[in-house]
């Protein structure tokens with residue numbers, strides 16, 4: 131079913147960087163309940179730019195050598211190649227989705243500022 135209706139996706143510069151996956155349900159710690167994640171993807175290659183502030187990374191490999199790769203400008207955590215990510219339909223929070231475990235929140239700029247204000251150990255926003 132559906133096989134013959136598959137269209138060839140248009141050429142896209144980010145094609146090799148991430149692959150869309152089927153939507154799934156996952157726990158959202160911000161909504162405090164299980165939510166539908168319609169937008170789910172697997173990162174294919176290292177990020178070459180920041181999705182938050184738009185900064186282009188001259189040397190992504192150097193950033194990925196860090197324990198927790200992040201944008202040097204706005205501290206946006208970078209997606210790791212081979213890992214799955216998703217966006218909560220309820221609140222739009224981004225998560226790293228791990229099979230058999232609770233998703234790990236990838237805090238956006240606003241959430242990072244909140245954490246900064248209240249101390250990094252605060253897990254509930």
Ligand SMILES: [Zn+2]
Nearest residue numbers: 180183201204
């Ligand atoms: Zn950034």
Ligand SMILES: [Zn+2]
Nearest residue numbers: 158161218221
């Ligand atoms: Zn949510």
